[in-house]
Amino acid sequence: MSGLVxxxxxxxxDRRRDRLAVEGMRDLLSDxxxxxxxxxxxxxxxxxxxxxxxxxxxxQPFAAGDVVVWLDGEILAAxxxxxxxxxxxxxxxTGYQASGGFEFxxxxxxxxxxxxxxxxxxxxxxxxxxxxxxxxxWRASGGQLAWSSELKAFLExxxxxxRLDREAxxxxxxxxxxxxxxxxFADVHLLxxxxxxxxxxxxxxxxxxxxxxxxxIRSIAGKIDVPELIEELHRRLTAAVERTCEGNHRIGVLxxxxxxxxxxxxxxxxxxxxxxxxxxxxxxxxxxxxxSRAAAIRKNPHHxxxxxxxxxxxxxxxxxxxxxxxxxxxxxxxxxxxxxxxxAMDVNLSGLYLDTTLGGAYLFYEPDQPEWWALLNRGxxxxxxxxxxxxxxxxxxxxxxxxxxxxxxxxIPPELxxxxxxxxxxxLKAFPRYYRTIGWQRSGLPVWAPWALTGVRLMAxxxxxxxxxxxxxxxxxxxxxxxxxSWLRLEPGRSFARKLLSDxxxxxxxxxxxxxxxxxxxxxxxxxxxxxxxxxxxxxxEIWMRQLAALGA
Numbered sequence: 001m002s003g004l005v006x007x008x009x010x011x012x013x014d015r016r017r018d019r020l021a022v023e024g025m026r027d028l029l030s031d032x033x034x035x036x037x038x039x040x041x042x043x044x045x046x047x048x049x050x051x052x053x054x055x056x057x058x059x060q061p062f063a064a065g066d067v068v069v070w071l072d073g074e075i076l077a078a079x080x081x082x083x084x085x086x087x088x089x090x091x092x093x094t095g096y097q098a099s100g101g102f103e104f105x106x107x108x109x110x111x112x113x114x115x116x117x118x119x120x121x122x123x124x125x126x127x128x129x130x131x132x133x134x135x136x137x138w139r140a141s142g143g144q145l146a147w148s149s150e151l152k153a154f155l156e157x158x159x160x161x162x163r164l165d166r167e168a169x170x171x172x173x174x175x176x177x178x179x180x181x182x183x184x185f186a187d188v189h190l191l192x193x194x195x196x197x198x199x200x201x202x203x204x205x206x207x208x209x210x211x212x213x214x215x216x217i218r219s220i221a222g223k224i225d226v227p228e229l230i231e232e233l234h235r236r237l238t239a240a241v242e243r244t245c246e247g248n249h250r251i252g253v254l255x256x257x258x259x260x261x262x263x264x265x266x267x268x269x270x271x272x273x274x275x276x277x278x279x280x281x282x283x284x285x286x287x288x289x290x291x292s293r294a295a296a297i298r299k300n301p302h303h304x305x306x307x308x309x310x311x312x313x314x315x316x317x318x319x320x321x322x323x324x325x326x327x328x329x330x331x332x333x334x335x336x337x338x339x340x341x342x343x344a345m346d347v348n349l350s351g352l353y354l355d356t357t358l359g360g361a362y363l364f365y366e367p368d369q370p371e372w373w374a375l376l377n378r379g380x381x382x383x384x385x386x387x388x389x390x391x392x393x394x395x396x397x398x399x400x401x402x403x404x405x406x407x408x409x410x411x412i413p414p415e416l417x418x419x420x421x422x423x424x425x426x427x428l429k430a431f432p433r434y435y436r437t438i439g440w441q442r443s444g445l446p447v448w449a450p451w452a453l454t455g456v457r458l459m460a461x462x463x464x465x466x467x468x469x470x471x472x473x474x475x476x477x478x479x480x481x482x483x484x485x486s487w488l489r490l491e492p493g494r495s496f497a498r499k500l501l502s503d504x505x506x507x508x509x510x511x512x513x514x515x516x517x518x519x520x521x522x523x524x525x526x527x528x529x530x531x532x533x534x535x536x537x538x539x540x541x542e543i544w545m546r547q548l549a550a551l552g553a
Contacts, residue, residue, distance in 0.1 A: 002049060002050050002051060002060070002071070002072045002073070002149075003026070003029040003030070003031070003049060003050045003072055003148075003149040003150060004047070004048075004049050004070050004071075004072045004113065004115055004136065004147065004148065004149050005022060005025035005026050005029065005047070005048050005049070005147065005148045005149070005153045006022060006025075006040075006045060006046055006047030006048065006070070006115060006146065006147055006148075007021070007022065007045075007046055007047075007144055007145065007146035007147070007157060008044055008045055008046075008124065008144050008145045008146075008199065008201060008204075009041075009044050009045065009046050009144075010044075013041070013044070013046070015041055017158070018041055018046040019039055019041055019046070021046065021156060021157065021158055022039050022041075022046040022047065022048045023036075023039055023048060024156035025048065025148060025153040025154070025156045025157060026039070026048040026049070026050065026153070027156075028150070028152050028153045028155065028156055029050055029148075029149065029150050029152075029153055030150060030321075030322045030388075030391075030392045031050055031392060035050075035051050036048065036049070036050055036051070037049045037050065037051060037059060037060040037061075040061055040068070043068075043117060043119050043122075043201070044122070044201045045117055045124065045201075047061070047070055047115065047117075049061070049070050049072070058086070058087055058089065060089075061089070061117075062087075062089035062090060062093060063093075064090065064093040064094065064097065065097065066118060066119040066120040067093045067096055067097055067116065067117070067118055067119070068116070068117040068119065069089040069090075069092050069093045069114055069115070069116050069117075070089075070114065070115040070116075071087075071088050071089040071092070071112060071113075071114045072112060072113045072114070072134055072136065072149050073088075073110060073111045073112035073113060073129070073134040073395075074087070074088050074110050074111070074112055074395075075087075075088030075091055075092070075108050075109065075110045075112055076109040076110040076243050076244060076246060076397070077109060077243055077246065078090065078091040079091075081095065081104065081105075081107060081108055082094045082095045082098075082104070088110065088112055088114075089114070091108075092105075092114055092116060092127070093116075096116060096118075101196075101211070102125070102127055102196050102211045103211045103212075105127070105129075105130070105194075105211055105212070106130070106194075106211055106212040106216070106403075107403060108129065108130065108403070109240075109243065109401065109402050109403055110129065110397070110401075111129055111133040111134040111396070111397075111398065111401065112129045112134050113126070113127065113128055113129065113134040113135065113136035113149065113191065114126075114127040115127070115136075115147060122200070122201040122202050123198060123199065123200055123201065124145065124198075124199040124201060125196055125197065125198050125199070126138055126147055126191055126196070126197040126199075127191075127195075127196050127197075128191045128192060128193055128194065128195050128196075129193070129194070130193060130194045130212050130401075130403065131193045131194070131353075131375075131376070131380065131401060132190070132191065132192055132193030132194070132195070132376070132380055133193075133352075133380065133384050133398070133401065134149075135149060135150075135190060135191075135385075135388075136148075136149060136190070136191045137149070137150070137151055137154070137183060137188050137189065137190055137191070138188070138189055138191055138197060139154065139157075139160075139185075139187055139188045139189070140199075140206055141159075141187055142159065143204045144204075145199045145206065146160075150324055151183055151184060151185065151188060151324040151325075151326075152321070152324055152548075152551075154185065154188055155548070155551050155552075155553050162185060162548055162553035163185065163186045163187070164184055164185065164186065164510075164511070164545075165182060165183070165184065165185060165186040166511065167182070168182040168183060168184055169184070169511045169541065170511070172184075172537060172540075172541065173511070173512060173534070173537050173538060173541065175378075175382075176328050176331070176382060176533065176536075176537055177326070177327075177377065177378060177381040177382035177385065178190075178326065178381050179377050179381065180192075180377070183324075184324070184325060184326075184544070192208070192210070193210075193376055193380070194210050194211055194212035194213060195208055195209070195210055195211075196208065196209055196210075196211055214372045214375075214410070216407075217407050217410045217411055218411060219411050219412075219413060220411045220412060220413065224412075224413070224416070226416070226422070226425075229412070229416075229422065230422065230425055230426045230429055230430075232408065233358065233405075233408065233409070233422070233426045234426055234429070234430040236402070236404050236405040236408060237263065237267055237399065237405055237426075237430075238267045239402075239404070239405075240399035240400070240402035240404070240405045241264055241267040241268060241269070241349065241399045242267075242269045243399070243402065244347075244349055244397040244398070244399050244402075245268070245269060245271070245272050245349075247347075249346040249347045250275075250344075250345050250346040250347070251268075251272050251275045251345060251346075251347055251349060252275050252276045252277065252278065252341075252344050252345025252346075252347070252348055252349070252394075253265050253275060253276075253277045253278075253300075253348065253349050254277070254278055254279070254280070254334075254341075254348050254350070255277040255278065255279050255291040255294065255295060255302070256279060256287045256290075256291055256441060256481070257285075257286050257287040257288075257289070257290030257291055257439070257440070257441030257481075258287075258351070258355070258440070258441050258442070259351075259354070259355055259359070259420070259423070259424075259427060259435075259440060259447065260351025260352075260354040260355050260400070261291075261349075261350075261351040262291075262294050262431075262434050262435070262438075263351065263354060263427060263431065263434075264349045264350075264351055264354075264399060265277065265294060265295075265300065265434070266294075266430070266431035266433075266434045267399070267431075268349075273298050273300075274298055274299060274300050274301070275300060275345070276300065276301040276302075276303065276344045276345060277291065277295050277300050277301070277302050277303070278302075278303045278304075278305060278337075278340065278341060278344055278345075279291045279292075279302065279303070279304050279305070279481075280304075280305045280307060280333050280334060280337060280481060280482075281304070281305075281306075281307055281481030281482060282306070282307055282308070282481060282482065282483065283304070283306060285480065285481040285482075286439075286441050286444060286481075287441055287481040288304050288481070290438055290439055290440075290441055293438045294434055294438055297433050297434060303340065303344060305334070305336070305337035305340055305341075307333070307336070307481070307482050308487075309483075309486070309487045309490045309491075309493070310492070311336050312336070312482065312484070312487050312493070313492060313493060313496060314335060314336035315332075315335035315336050315338065316329040316332050316335045316336075317329070317543055318335070319332035319335040319389050320332070320540055320543045320544055320547065321544075321547050322388065322389060322392065323385060323386075323388045323389055324544075325540055325541070325543070325544030325547075326381070326385040326388070327382070327385050327386045327388070327389065327540070328533070328536040328537050328540050329536055329539060329540050329543065330484050330532065330533065330536035331382075331386050331536075332386065332389045333386075333389075333481075333482065334389050334390045335389060338389075338390060338393045339393075341390055341393055341394050342393040342394060345394055346394060346395065347394060347395050347396070347397055348390075348394055348395070348396050348397070349396075349397055349398075349399060350387065350396045350397065350398045350400075351398075351400060352379075352383065352384065352387070352396075352398040352400055352401065353375070353379065353398060353400035353401055353406065354399075354400040354423075355420065355423065356374075356375055356379055356400075357375075357400060357405075357406050357409040357410055358400075358409045358417070358420075358422065358423040358426070359417065359420040359423040359424075360414060360417030360418045360419070360420065360421075360423075361420075362374035362375055362378070362379070363414055363417065363418050364418075365378065419451065420447070424447040424448070427447060428447060428448055435447050435448075436448065442454075484532050484536070485524070485530050485532045488524065488525075488532050488535065488536075489524065489525050489527065494525060496539075497521060497535060497539060498521065500539055500542050500543070501514070501517050501518055501521055501535075501538065501539070501542070502514075502518060506542055507542060507545035507546060507549065508538055508541045508542040508545060510545075511541065512538055512541070517535070517538050520534055520535055520538075521535060
């Protein structure tokens with residue numbers, strides 16, 4: 001993971017002050033020892049970056065004539081986007097020089113954020129990838145624009161006040177993630193998906209526009225040849241996976257018992273067919289059992305990182321800091337296994353957005369919101385944010401974000417996507433060895449099983465759970481790879497939660513009544529109700545506020 005920080009300076013900058021400020025911002029970025037790039041102090045801009053974790057060997061910033069580019073993340077197949085480009089920064093520079101804008105990025109693949117300086121026109125641009133999956137935060141105040149890949153870096157920005165946004169806090173406590181462009185801080189925003197923020201260095205004015213929106217996708221019209229559609233989806237998925245294998249990096253897969261990571265494993269090109277796979281969970285969880293069977297097909301080396309009641313908390317407080325508190329500590333699953341991940345791979349091929357687009361998982365996620373709302377809120381602000389836990393150690397590429405694949409998937413009528421209909425048919429047709437006999441973590445049954453049978457199975461599980469709870473026994477969900485409800489009732493989780501929430505100097509009480517939090521804790525610890533998700537969010541809020549306070553925020 002690389003990282004960007006910077007701010008615009010006055011026409012008569014104080015170079016020593018600006019250097020100290022921008023290097024202080026850079027030094028707060030999450031970094032496992034990656035060397036910093038030299039700070040840039042010219043043209044009314046102070047900027048700095050960390051060296052990239054993946055991609056060709058090039059230094060930040062990349063300059064082409066009067067255009068200077070800083071890049072966090074990567075553009076895949078950069079030479080396809082701009083002929084001859086050796087990496088994403090060069091593709092952005094040459095594409096901007098040729099067109100004077102960024103509309104060419106509508107055909108880009110990869111998760112990236114960029115800062116582009118046009119020295120001749122005295123304009124600065126902040127650029128997000130099509131779906132905003134590489135976060136870039138910004139703040140405009142007092143005639144200055146500032147940006148950073150991580151929220152915490154703003155603490156070193158001169159004149160910055162870390163005032164929490166009460167509505168954003170409320171959204172996080174209620175749902176576990178922020179919405180839209182909001183962040184913890186009242187005057188700091190997340191750059192939107194497919195968005196360019198243009199800043200005029202002479203006039204100190206900004207404007208934003210979208211170079212790509214989901215509205216550009218048109219539904220398939222007329223009669224659909226389903227077998228042909230399945231073949232085309234298979235072709236595009238295979239091509240997307242192959243594209244994410246580019247470079248001389250150690251590819252790996254975080255493999256679960258779900259559909260998506262297994263589809264990526266099955267789609268790997270021959271040169272990467274036996275990449276290592278890693279599964280997080282308890283030794284008896286269904287994820288590990290199903291992932292083991294999938295890995296055995298081509299004899300992929302399979303590693304289990306064991307999660308237990310005694311080790312699940314390891315590294316989670318640090319993970320809150322690393323992710324800027326954007327993810328509940330109950331969802332920072334790889335925290336205790338980062339060294340194992342790094343020893344196995346440089347790049348994980350993630351299943352992000354496969355089941356949500358091909359499977360239609362978000363079609364009816366929010367009754368009053370369109371599907372894209374859930375994709376760009378829960379999908380982006382929660383699931384994608386969770387991947388930041390491991391990004392200082394490994395990077396992630398997501399074949400499901402490939403623009404050719406996602407634009408076909410989202411054009412398929414809802415009646416073919418809902419209930420994973422077309423997705424399941426494609427998986428069975430394309431990869432029968434991986435899906436015909438190996439079950440699905442969601443139901444325990446293969447994906448060809450009728451929904452009625454799946455419904456009976458899930459209902460039986462609910463009855464079983466209720467009987468256990470009525471007898472005073474802890475509930476049990478065999479579909480889960482971690483038993484956070486029980487682990488929070490056991491040591492050390494029990495004391496950890498009690499100590500933080502009952503501390504008389506607790507900071508979360510500015511936003512959540514102490515009596516309410518402790519009542520939820522008592523209900524959960526008694527086994528009467530499940531309140532672990534809500535408690536995890538309040539604990540995350542408390543930890544994040546303490547971490548900010550420790551730096552004088």
